Every structure is written in C-alpha cells, then in structure tokens.
Amino acid sequence: MLQLAQTCEQIAATTKKLEKIAIVADYLKSRAIPEAAVSAVFLSGRPFPVWEETTLNAGGALLWRVLEDLSGRPEPDLSEAYRRHGDLGAVAAEVLPSRAGRDLSVTEIQDRFRKIAAARGPAAKSALVRELLSQITPLEAKYILKIMTGDLRIGLKESLVEEAIAKAYGSTLAQVQRANMLLGDIGQTLELAASAKLDQPTMRMFHSLGFMLASPVESAEEGLSYFENAFVEDKYDGIRAQAHCAGGYVKIFSRTRDDITESFPELPDVLAGIPQDVILDGEIVAWSYLVGEPNEPGRALPFSALQQRLGRKKVSDELMRRVPVAYLVFDVLYTGGELLLERPLRERGKTLDTLLAAARNPVVARARGAQGRLTFDSAEQANNTRVLRAPVSQASSPQELEKLFDAAQARGNEGLMIKDPESPYMPGRRGKSWLKLKRELATLDVVVTAVEYGHGKRIGVLSDYTFAVRDGERLVNIGKAYSGLTDAKIAEMTKWFLEHTIEDQGLRLIVEPKIVLEVAFNNIMKSDRHNSGFALRFPRIVRLRRDKLPEEADRIERAKEIYETQKFHPPMSS
Ligand code: AMP
Numbered sequence: 001m002l003q004l005a006q007t008c009e010q011i012a013a014t015t016k017k018l019e020k021i022a023i024v025a026d027y028l029k030s031r032a033i034p035e036a037a038v039s040a041v042f043l044s045g046r047p048f049p050v051w052e053e054t055t056l057n058a059g060g061a062l063l064w065r066v067l068e069d070l071s072g073r074p075e076p077d078l079s080e081a082y083r084r085h086g087d088l089g090a091v092a093a094e095v096l097p098s099r100a101g102r103d104l105s106v107t108e109i110q111d112r113f114r115k116i117a118a119a120r121g122p123a124a125k126s127a128l129v130r131e132l133l134s135q136i137t138p139l140e141a142k143y144i145l146k147i148m149t150g151d152l153r154i155g156l157k158e159s160l161v162e163e164a165i166a167k168a169y170g171s172t173l174a175q176v177q178r179a180n181m182l183l184g185d186i187g188q189t190l191e192l193a194a195s196a197k198l199d200q201p202t203m204r205m206f207h208s209l210g211f212m213l214a215s216p217v218e219s220a221e222e223g224l225s226y227f228e229n230a231f232v233e234d235k236y237d238g239i240r241a242q243a244h245c246a247g248g249y250v251k252i253f254s255r256t257r258d259d260i261t262e263s264f265p266e267l268p269d270v271l272a273g274i275p276q277d278v279i280l281d282g283e284i285v286a287w288s289y290l291v292g293e294p295n296e297p298g299r300a301l302p303f304s305a306l307q308q309r310l311g312r313k314k315v316s317d318e319l320m321r322r323v324p325v326a327y328l329v330f331d332v333l334y335t336g337g338e339l340l341l342e343r344p345l346r347e348r349g350k351t352l353d354t355l356l357a358a359a360r361n362p363v364v365a366r367a368r369g370a371q372g373r374l375t376f377d378s379a380e381q382a383n384n385t386r387v388l389r390a391p392v393s394q395a396s397s398p399q400e401l402e403k404l405f406d407a408a409q410a411r412g413n414e415g416l417m418i419k420d421p422e423s424p425y426m427p428g429r430r431g432k433s434w435l436k437l438k439r440e441l442a443t444l445d446v447v448v449t450a451v452e453y454g455h456g457k458r459i460g461v462l463s464d465y466t467f468a469v470r471d472g473e474r475l476v477n478i479g480k481a482y483s484g485l486t487d488a489k490i491a492e493m494t495k496w497f498l499e500h501t502i503e504d505q506g507l508r509l510i511v512e513p514k515i516v517l518e519v520a521f522n523n524i525m526k527s528d529r530h531n532s533g534f535a536l537r538f539p540r541i542v543r544l545r546r547d548k549l550p551e552e553a554d555r556i557e558r559a560k561e562i563y564e565t566q567k568f569h570p571p572m573s574s
Contacts, residue, residue: 001109004039005143012154024164033194037187038106042147044158044186047113051184051207054117058125066129071095079506086459089146093138101137169193205244208253210428214436220398226432227420232393232404234413237303238285246277263312270386273359279334287326303523330390346421356389414438442562447550448515451497452508462494471556476532481539516545516553524563534559
C-alpha cells in the first residue's frame with residue numbers, strides 16, 4: 001500500500017494528463033497482477049469493483065471520530081485542518097502520529113475493507129477502521145481514507161486508469177474501455193489485458209452501464225441544428241432508471257448507479273415478463289391513473305409527486321396505492337446476448353417495440369397512443385399498467401417541435417427530448433445526439449443566512465451558501481447552493497462574510513442576512529431539511545442582487561405558489 005500511496009503523491013504532483021497516465025502505467029507494471037488489479041480499483045477511487053455494489057457504510061462522521069481518537073487532537077484542531085485541506089485523507093496525514101506501519105499489501109487492505117463492509121453497526125465498523133489506521137503510516141492512511149470516502153482528489157479519473165492499463169499491457173484504449181464497461185470491474189479488465197484476453201469478456205448483467213446524457217438547447221431551431229430529422233419524446237420529470245432483467249430476476253439502477261429495486265416493488269414482476277434478457281433505459285415517474293376511463297390516458301406527474309417514493313427500503317401497499325409509479329422505457333441497451341449500443345437509435349427503438357409487445361404481461365405492451373396520450377383496452381388495464389414504451393414522435397421543422405413542446409408542457413411534462421435517430425448509445429456521454437428543451441425556470445430572490453467552506457479547489461473560501469426567503473418578519477431557510485459565482489466573486493464574498501459573521505460554528509458561519517441572491521432551480525419540494533418546510537431542487541446562483549435589500553427578497557408565499565403550480569397542471573390538451 002505504501003508504494004501505491006507514494007504513486008498517488010506523484011500523480012497529484014503533476015497536472016499533465018500524459019504524465020499521470022505514465023506514472024500509473026509504470027506502477028501497474030511493477031506489481032504482480034493480483035496487486036495491480038486491486039490497485040486499479042483503488043486508483044479509480046473505489047474500495048470495490050463497480051459491479052459488486054458493496055458499500056462500506058462508514059461515513060464521514062464515523063471516520064472523523066476515529067481520527068479524533070487516534071490523533072488525540074481536540075475537535076477545533078481537526079476542524080481547522082479540514083478547513084485548510086477540505087479533505088479527510090489530507091487531515092489524517094497531518095494529524096496522525098508518524099509510525100513505521102506493517103507494510104500491508106493492497107490486497108490485504110481490500111480484505112480489511114470487506115470486513116468493514118460486512119461488520120454490522122457503527123461500533124463494530126469503527127473498531128475495524130481504528131485497527132487498520134493504527135497499523136499503517138500516515139501517508140497510507142491519507143489514501144485509504146480517500147478511497148473510503150470515494151474521492152482520491154489527485155486529478156485521476158477512471159478513464160485515465162483505463163488509458164494507463166492500455167499503455168502498460170499494450171492493448172488499445174477502445175478494447176480496455178469496452179471490457180470495463182461490460183464487466184463493471186477495472187481490476188478484472190486489467191487481468192484480461194495483462195493476459196492478452198481482452199477480446200473475451202461477455203456482458204456481465206446486474207451492474208449499471210453508464211447513462212447517455214443530453215445537452216441543453218435554448219430553442220426549437222437549435223433543437224434541429226445538429227440533425228435534420230428528430231425522434232421526439234416528452235421529457236418526463238422523474239428519476240432515470242436502468243433495468244436489468246434476466247432469468248426472472250430484475251434489478252433497477254439509478255443514475256448514481258445505486259440499486260433502487262426495493263423502492264419500486266410494483267415493477268420487477270412486470271419487467272420479469274419480458275421474454276428475453278434485457279437492459280432497458282427509461283424514467284420512473286409518479287403516474288396518474290384515471291380510474292374507469294379506458295379512453296382517457298394516464299399521465300406522468302411532476303417530480304414533487306414522486307418524491308415520497310424515493311429512498312425507501314420498505315414501501316407500504318398504502319403508499320403504492322397513493323403514489324403509483326410507472327416506468328417509461330425509451331431505450332434498450334442489450335438483449336438476448338447482444339449489446340446494442342452501436343446500433344442506431346432507430347433500430348434500438350424497433351427492437352424495444354418488439355420486446356415489449358412480446359411481454360408475457362400484457363400491461364407492458366398494450367398501451368397505445370400518440371405522443372403522451374396513451375389509450376388502453378380496458379380500465380383494468382389502464383389501472384395496472386406499470387411499464388410503458390415512452391411515445392415517440394418525429395419532427396423535422398422548428399414549428400413541429402414548438403407544437404410538440406407546447407403539448408408536452410400542457411401534459412405537465414418538463415419539455416422535450418430531441419434525439420438523433422442515427423445515433424449510437426454512448427454511455428456516460430453528454431453529446432449532441434440527445435438534446436433537451438426545457439421550460440423557463442422560475443427564480444427566487446433569497447437572502448444568505450449561513451456560509452460554509454468549500455472542497456477541492458474551493459478550499460479556504462466560503463463557497464457554499466445557505467439561503468432563506470421571508471416569512472412575515474422572519475427569514476426561513478429554503479436551500480443551499482454550491483456554485484454559480486466566479487472565483488473572484490467568491491473570494492470577495494468570503495472577505496465580506498468573515499467580516500459579517502454573527503456566529504462561528506466551526507465549518508459553518510452564521511452571517512448577517514444582508515446579501516440577496518437570485519437563484520434558479522428545477523423544482524420546489526416539500527422537505528423538513530430547512531425550516532421553511534420546502535427545499536429547492538438543483539439550486540444554482542444566477543447572480544448577486546446588490547440592487548436589492550433583504551426586505552425585498554421573495555416571501556415564502558411565492559415559493560408556495562411555485563410549488564402549487566408545479567403540482568397542478570392545466571388539463572391535457574388533446
Ligand atoms: P437533465 O436531468 O435536465 O440533465 O435531463 C436529462 C434527464 O432527463 C435524463 O437523465 C432523464 O432522467 C430525463 N428524461 C426524461 N424523459 C426522458 C426521455 N424521454 N429520454 C431521455 N431522458 C429523459
């Protein structure tokens with residue numbers, strides 16, 4: 001582990017990509033294959049390969065207490081070090097007593113990680129972490145904690161580790177990338193590269209592939225400026241979900257690659273009815289079923305409705321009835337042993353139609369309809385539908401797009417997704433083959449009430465702002481935003497906040513409520529995170545409103561108004 005930690009120091013010391021790759025490649029070649037394989041996983045900033053989905057469940061607070069214990073330093077010292085470094089690993093290197101260490105290998109360290117993951121409860125986990133940290137040097141502790149918290153912060157992404165593997169073992173980058181994507185295991189990919197067997201891997205299901213992402217466009221004209229004919233779908237406001245279905249077994253992954261199957265117990269049985277092994281891509285939304293009206297379409301509801309269904313391990317029948325969900329499927333990535341990523345969307349779409357039409361459970365297939373308007377054969381079917389093919393239209397003029405956009409908004413959806421029918425599926429990429437056209441977002445003028453020190457390149461500056469709206473004479477917090485201002489502005493504001501601090505709470509400063517910001521956001525949710533009872537989703541600072549006094553900031557009533565309008569949409573147009 002010591003060699004790996006030293007290598008990480010070298011990688012951090014250069015900003016040049018090629019040098020970083022060369023350092024990693026040299027290191028990997030110098031190790032035996034099993035050691036190099038585990039190192040590749042660690043260098044990607046993870047304790048375990050992606051497909052395993054094992055998590056340590058040893059969070060920052062637990063690690064913080066162990067560090068406090070082992071260093072014998074008081075909390076303010078640690079807070080002060082954290083402010084300077086913005087990183088728990090770097091704090092460890094500074095505060096832990098220097099010792100020789102037992103020279104544990106990376107495979108041994110990974111075994112320890114497995115024990116920590118398997119231990120039940122914080123006390124058992126803390127004991128194992130403490131034992132590990134007291135057997136290694138502070139430099140090793142630095143990188144072990146970084147791996148445990150999932151971020152090395154040495155300017156090395158998994159894609160650079162892939163390049164280093166290609167360089168170290170004389171294979172092409174494309175071969176390495178493909179094997180890593182199929183296996184979800186950069187360590188195993190390294191083993192195949194080292195034995196010249198990169199052409200061998202077959203798809204390992206049940207680990208998430210990267211999601212293809214969309215670029216924003218500002219207008220219908222821009223929406224057709226990259227390709228002439230477009231496939232157009234509604235942009236549903238739910239959560240992105242990749243479903244893996246094989247042999248009657250189903251797993252659903254979120255965009256953060258977490259397994260979210262348990263949150264949606266109504267979906268696996270329906271998905272298991274698809275006769276082939278498949279990987280599907282789509283959006284899970286809260287769904288409004290119109291009971292007893294077979295010719296009336298059901299429709300997707302905004303994110304605020306889905307919110308109550310998220311992050312739950314156990315979902316009651318009552319909740320499933322009150323907030324039903326549907327999975328709107330818009331792509332297929334794999335079926336019957338074949339990866340379809342390189343096929344054009346046009347073909348993947350046809351394959352998807354055929355697959356869903358053949359599903360054992362007819363509720364998958366028999367919803368028909370034009371864009372967003374789905375009709376069902378019976379009320380029973382309408383009320384049982386759980387998995388739907390997202391309707392697709394075509395557009396080749398901005399006017400057609402405008403019409404589709406208005407219809408999508410009238411249905412209460414966020415806007416449109418505009419897709420190039422000839423495009424392959426590019427996991428993890430945000431290109432110009434998928435475009436998103438969204439509605440204008442509302443903004444709020446808010447008052448900054450508290451500030452925190454940032455991470456990464458924002459170490460030592462107050463870059464995270466908690467802000468509030470007015471509620472009568474009081475200010476009530478409604479959100480927290482991390483970015484949006486230039487570095488120069490943040491530095492200037494840091495000085496102001498330090499001079500206007502009311503209470504220093506360590507990492508957080510309560511400041512005089514004088515600064516007004518305009519913030520944009522995607523959505524307002526009910527939440528008990530802030531004392532306003534609301535939280536903004538994806539808040540971004542648009543600008544400082546030096547021209548406004550705190551008394552002129554928005555009131556809670558305005559936030560409620562926005563919340564209500566996103567909840568109740570106008571009736572659907574035909
Ligand atoms: P954004 O989150 O604003 O970057 O927009 C991209 C997201 O829109 C995707 O990650 C999906 O979660 C979501 N989305 C909703 N409807 C669709 C659709 N028809 N096709 C692709 N993505 C969609």
